[in-house]
Amino acid sequence: MSAHPSPEPSIARRRPGNAGFSLVELMVSVVIGLLALVFATRLVVSGEQNKDAAVGGSDSMQNGMLALFSLSGDAADAGWGLNDTMLAGCDTAFSDNNGYQLAVGQRGGANITPLAPVVIQSNGGNSDVVSFQSGSSQTAVGSTRLVTNYVPGESTLTVDSRNPYDFNVGDVLVVAPITPGARRCTLFQLSGFGIGVNGNQLQVASGVDFPFNPQVGLTTAYPLNVSYIYNLGTAARLHFHTWSVQNGILRLRATDMPGSAGQGASVIDNVVSLKAQYGFDNRALADYDPNTPGNSAAQASTASGMRIGVWSSTMIDADNDGVVGGTGDYQRIGSVRLAVVARSKTAEKPDSSGQCRATTVQPTVFAGAAPATVAAAPVQVNVAVPGDTVDWKCYRYRVFETIVPIRNAQWRP
Template identity: 55%
Template structure:
């Protein structure tokens, strides 16, 4: 008797191999899709982070710069080499005058960082009069009192910060603080823990009738600010922010550089009329002989600062990875250039190339995406002169 073999149903080996290949292709395409999506997400998120950080940083600095020079716009004060002692540690920014180091009071002082980040110091008083002053009436030969012609019309109060300036200009100015309410035309500058800017002596002699005292307002509102970038963080040292006079406070992260330039009004002779408005004729990170008197960094040059050009470079928070098969990132391939456009019209640009590396960063700067934020801030107090 003969029996027939029962038919077997199922996949053949060839069909199984084809199915495996199709599955592997599907996984490969899905993986590429996911990787591409993550890369796009990282780029988008990085761009968004840089946008937020850069805008916040620039807004903070812009607010300071727009007020710079208030109370310092008198020709006797603006650009005067100034002595100041602060018990909490704030130090005036150093600049150069014909190669010699000085510490000028001015709306802004820029420390050039080359291809790295600059340091920008902005000075502003808060006195209601803006440039309230009185004459030194008696010879000041040292000590804790200054004899003046009158104080009551100008609102001098206990705790106010003052600047004593020689008249005519030429000598050093000094910063001190009123330790008592003015009485009998005498300003007291006694030392003590409550008077952070006093040492009990100005350290400079002034002749009666040849000096003036300017009131910068209450000490707790004195706006002397220094902006800098360190290790990818925008930082601030300030006289009116507790604990930051000596040590900077972190303000915004993932900021790799701050750059700044002076905008000088270089008009000569009678064409320079600050009361009729200042006009930028030249941009420069370094101080120049803006008034053409043969001296670079003299008070007249600081009084020619009509505007500031400020740039902030921010980066995304998350670095990108190298492309498949590559060992280096290509998110950013070259340093960035700021201040490359001519503004205002007819004024030549002075472009600056900026390195993007952050010291001690374990990730290469080429793995990040960056954004540049620029603005021009008029020094509006420069034209409001007594």
């Protein structure tokens, strides 16, 4: 009896190691892979967010420092050529065919346009508008006197000397009364010279080369012997600058920067606020050096130096003459305190509740007493940018502050 051969073993039995993955094993592998991908993605996103925060902080630091450096440079030069008591604080008529306008101040509740080292248009918690003014003449406060009455509309002004020293065609001149506040000052350009029977004549003509002369002649009458003409230097270097912040951008209007006189030029982005305060010397007249010639209630002593006694965002009656914003008050400005608030370039995302918490309280500037004997006048700043769809709390902010002495206010003739 023959035996039947046994059947061949199946492939699965012969190769038990090649049976493959079960469905459960495959699903577990997919889940593990997805989890690893999620963790890797979160790690990359977190790294990018940290980098953006670091770069944004660096940007705000750079922007804030650059903005403050630019403002400080203007403040350090402010008042050059304007520090004579006939000019400082004088309400001035000025017109520019290129569109620049003098800053508006207040005197006794009325609007004026003063010639002063610094004019602050305070806006409470919102960003201020700050103007710095100076000339460029090497003779600084070189002046000449009117020797005939000037009638409005005349094309010449007759002065007491022929060919006044360092007066050149195209220079910016200011005619002022010898008694501060007696009448408005007028800023214009010298268009030429002419010799008359009574002496040297300074000509006032309009034209493309004289943008500060919109018409022939001036609109204010000036009597002889009590009116003086000062030279501020060439028009191309007339340093009238107005700084402001619009929609998160620091902007500059300037007489010496073509194309920026009217609308202004963008300077630095992500700057959300500019704040400024006057530093007044408000000592009483009895505290001044009595041996200094010309001391009056409207003048600070140039011998003993100016001392800051009060900080204010607006004009005050610093000389105690009963008028807020008088010529003497502008002559009492010894320094200016500046603050710039810059924000990060990138907004941080809201938390799980949908609220941004990068910044919870709006910053406060000028909170410290400087110098230590002068009380601080802190201001809380509104850092929200008009029209920005992102909540201001989603950004981080840096505050930059400095104090700049108005040195030219002390160097009076």
